[in-house]
Amino acid sequence: MHTATTDVQLQDDARYAYIQAKMTYEQSLRLAPMAPATKFSLSLLQSVMTRNMKAAPKDQSTMELSNLPIGLS
Helix, strand or coil: CCCHHHHHHHHHHHHHHHHHHEEEEEEHHCCCCCCHHHHHHHHHHHHCCCCCCCCCCCCCCCCCCCCCCCCCC
């Protein structure tokens, strides 16, 4: 049985996990900007983000996703 509190907690947990993963991929790209697996993983993470979750603004100076296969950018 789901309660409103449980749903809110799940959303908070998911938001926290998303932010942690995003920060980790972005840090990895700062260390190795041309890592295709990291670019792909970050793109995939962003593509499955829920509509209700607001993404942090992208820092375009350190991240480039243009090398991804068509349909993943």
